[in-house]
Structure formats: C-alpha cells, structure tokens
Amino acid sequence: MPSDRAPDSLVSAWQEQPTSGFRPVPADFAKKIRRDVRASRWGFWIFLALFAVMAIWAGANLLAEADPLRRVGHVLAILSVVFFIGQILVLRRRVRAVRFDILRTTSPSLAAARAYLVTRRAFHRGRWLWWRIIVIFPVVPILGYGTLRNEPDAIPRFLWGVMVPWVALIVFAVSIVQRGAARAYERLLRELDDIERHSPIERFMASHEQWKERQGD
Amino acid sequence: MPHRDRPAGQPVAPPTSQSRLYDEAVEAFGAAIERLARSYELDEHKRQDLLQNIHLNLWRSLDRFDGQCSLRTWVYRVAHNVAATHVMDERRRRSRPLVGLDDFEVRDAGIEPDADRGVLLSRLMELIERLRPLDRELVVLYLEGLSAAEIAEVVGISAGNVATRMGRVKKLLSQYANEGGRNAV
Numbered sequence: 001m002p003s004d005r006a007p008d009s010l011v012s013a014w015q016e017q018p019t020s021g022f023r024p025v026p027a028d029f030a031k032k033i034r035r036d037v038r039a040s041r042w043g044f045w046i047f048l049a050l051f052a053v054m055a056i057w058a059g060a061n062l063l064a065e066a067d068p069l070r071r072v073g074h075v076l077a078i079l080s081v082v083f084f085i086g087q088i089l090v091l092r093r094r095v096r097a098v099r100f101d102i103l104r105t106t107s108p109s110l111a112a113a114r115a116y117l118v119t120r121r122a123f124h125r126g127r128w129l130w131w132r133i134i135v136i137f138p139v140v141p142i143l144g145y146g147t148l149r150n151e152p153d154a155i156p157r158f159l160w161g162v163m164v165p166w167v168a169l170i171v172f173a174v175s176i177v178q179r180g181a182a183r184a185y186e187r188l189l190r191e192l193d194d195i196e197r198h199s200p201i202e203r204f205m206a207s208h209e210q211w212k213e214r215q216g217d
Numbered sequence: 218m219p220h221r222d223r224p225a226g227q228p229v230a231p232p233t234s235q236s237r238l239y240d241e242a243v244e245a246f247g248a249a250i251e252r253l254a255r256s257y258e259l260d261e262h263k264r265q266d267l268l269q270n271i272h273l274n275l276w277r278s279l280d281r282f283d284g285q286c287s288l289r290t291w292v293y294r295v296a297h298n299v300a301a302t303h304v305m306d307e308r309r310r311r312s313r314p315l316v317g318l319d320d321f322e323v324r325d326a327g328i329e330p331d332a333d334r335g336v337l338l339s340r341l342m343e344l345i346e347r348l349r350p351l352d353r354e355l356v357v358l359y360l361e362g363l364s365a366a367e368i369a370e371v372v373g374i375s376a377g378n379v380a381t382r383m384g385r386v387k388k389l390l391s392q393y394a395n396e397g398g399r400n401a402v
Contacts, residue, residue, distance in 0.1 A: 010341060011359075011360055012340070016334075016361040017255075020251065021248070022247065022251055022272075023243070023272075153278060
C-alpha cells in the first residue's frame with residue numbers, strides 16, 4: 001500500500017537535515033592538533049606497557065608474599081593500575097570519534113578540532129582529578145609499614161626518604177603535569193576562538209595550499 | 218601535552234573583497250554546501266575532504282566572480298563541479314555503475330508510510346548516490362528549492378532541457394516517496 005508522501009516531504013526532509021557549519025582549520029593549526037593526537041596515541045601505549053609491567057610486578061609479589069599487610073599493599077597496587085588503565089581508556093573512547101576526523105582528513109573541521117581540545121582539557125582539569133589517583137596513595141605507606149613495622153628505628157628514615165618524595169611526586173604529577181596540560185589545551189582553544197573570530201580566509205586557504213603541496217611532494 | 222610554537226593571537230589582515238564574498242557565501246550557503254557534499258559522498262571522512270576542496274575552490278574562484286550571475290548560482294556551480302570531479306575519481310575505484318534518470322526504475326514498496334525522516338533521508342541519499350553527476354546535480358538543486366530557470370543557470374543547459382529533465386526528477390521523487398526506493402535499479 002503506497003503512502004501519500006509527496007516530493008514536498010522529501011524536499012523539506014532534505015532542507016531541514018542538520019548540518020555542522022563546516023569551516024576548515026588552518027593547516028598550521030591542524031598540524032599542531034594532529035601532532036597532539038599522534039603523541040597522545042603513543043602516550044596511551046607507553047602508559048599501557050608501563051602499567052602492565054607494574055601489574056605483573058605487583059601480581060608476582062602478591063603470590064610470593066606471606067605478610068598480610070604487604071599483600072594488601074600489592075592488591076592496592078594492582079587496583080591502582082586497573083583504575084589508571086580505566087581512566088585512559090575512558091579518555092581514549094571520548095576522543096575516538098573526533099580522532100579519525102583529525103587524522104584521516106586533509107583538514108579537520110573547526111568543530112572536530114574544538115571537540116578534541118575540549119575533551120582533553122576536561123580530562124586534565126576535571127573536578128575529580130584527585131580521585132583518579134587516590135588509590136595509589138596508600139600503596140607505598142602500606143608496603144613500607146608492612147616491611148618496617150618490626151624496625152621502629154627505620155620508620156623516620158622511611159618517612160623522609162620514601163614517603164615525602166612519594167607524595168611530592170604525586171603532587172608534582174597532578175599539579176604540574178596535569179594542570180599544565182589543561183592550561184596548554186586552554187591556550188589552543190583560545191587560539192581556535194581567535195581563528196574563528198578574526199583570521200581572514202587567506203590564512204586558511206594559503207596555508208592549506210601549502211599543506212596540500214607538501215602532501216603531494 | 219600540546220605543543221606551543223605559536224602564541225594565541227594572530228596578526229589580522231584586513232579582509233579582501235574575495236574574503237568578504239567567501240564569508241558571505243559560507244554564511245548564506247554553507248549548509249547547502251554541506252548537504253550537497255553529503256549527497257555526493259556518503260563516507261564521512263572522504264566527505265570532509267570533499268568539503269575542504271569545495272571551500273578551497275570556492276575561495277579561489279571568487280577572485281573571478283564578476284556579478285554576472287548571483288552568488289548562489291556561482292556557489293552551486295563551483296560546488297557541483299568539484300563534487301562531480303570527486304564522483305568521477307571515485308567511480309574509477311568502484312564497481313557499481315552510475316545510472317541516468319531515464320534508466321532509473323522504482324520497484325516495490327520500500328519506505329513504510331510512517332518511516333521517520335532519518336530513514337527517508339537515508340534512502341534518498343542511496344538514490345542520489347546512484348545517479349550520474351548531471352542528474353544528481355538536478356535532483357540536489359531541485360531539493361534545494363531552486364526554480365527551473367535557476368537550475369538552468371547553474372547547470373549551464375537550456376531552460377527547456379531542464380524543464381524536461383525536471384519532469385522526470387519530480388516523477389522519480391514522487392514515485393520514490395509513494396512507492397519506496399529500497400529496490401530501485
């Protein structure tokens with residue numbers, strides 16, 4: 001039974017389909033974004049390898065360990081690794097949709113570049129930043145106390161020699177690296193705002209012609 | 218960690234008339250260009266490249282724009298030329314042949330009466346994607362709401378020829394809308 005659709009319904013469906021407001025990104029800016037996406041991809045595999053080694057180390061120690069307190073420390077170390085891997089997998093999933101746009105097209109759209117930068121910035125300056133690393137905090141104290149609890153004289157040395165550097169390392173990792181990355185993405189977003197507001201089209205196109213020529217070489 | 222080899226602010230040159238025209242064209246017809254690119258390339262990533270090429274060629278061409286025709290006609294001409302070249306390049310890599318309006322037959326019911334717009338558009342895209350560039354151009358321009366005279370100006374064929382072909386386009390779309398296009402040949 002045929003429907004009573006008229007071509008008008010096709011015309012209106014056609015004209016009212018959503019569009020993204022495509023505008024190309026200048027090639028120099030696109031190059032920066034691409035470089036960042038590639039670096040992040042390598043970073044993911046490096047972190048994954050590092051975490052896998054940590055998990056294997058903690059797992060092997062857990063099996064060999066007889067002391068219950070130290071076993072708890074190793075279990076927490078494994079949980080921290082799993083938690084970290086979960087975090088970077090979440091980030092990877094969030095940027096996946098736009099990553100292809102950025103890497104596989106001659107020029108990513110402004111929308112794709114913005115989506116990527118906003119996701120990265122949100123990840124690095126999220127409200128739950130400290131929660132992401134909280135699992136790792138007790139690992140070293142528990143392992144240290146488990147080892148030294150029968151040697152009270154060694155505890156002060158442990159506190160100053162291990163615990164203080166450990167906490168400093170974590171604070172450094174979170175406050176400097178994470179917040180620094182968030183600020184860097186913020187700067188790129190401001191640059192993108194600037195491109196959208198002011199950059200004349202000559203810059204878009206001239207840089208793209210150069211980019212395409214380089215691709216053809 | 219992003220790289221920082223350029224400060225946020227860029228020196229801003231005053232826009233040329235070419236740039237102003239480009240901005241005007243994108244403001245008024247940017248969405249139409251996107252719809253057109255969608256009708257010529259279904260693959261999302263290839264479509265981004267096609268869009269990029271259309272914008273690049275449009276900007277280049279506006280240097281020669283002399284106002285003999287409307288900006289809309291100019292934009293559609295450039296966009297269709299770039300897209301048609303893209304289709305012909307892609308065709309060499311595909312085995313499925315393109316067909317003309319006269320060779321298109323709509324058989325069997327395919328679109329359910331209550332099918333939503335997404336389904337309708339998706340089937341419409343499948344139909345358009347099978348057409349040869351000139352016929353595709355006619356269908357897309359008709360869907361964009363251009364009159365026969367405006368289409369003739371964009372496509373560069375006589376108004377009479379367009380009128381004849383438009384009859385076929387409307388019939389095809391009408392059949393497609395009423396009888397469905399799942400099994401269109």
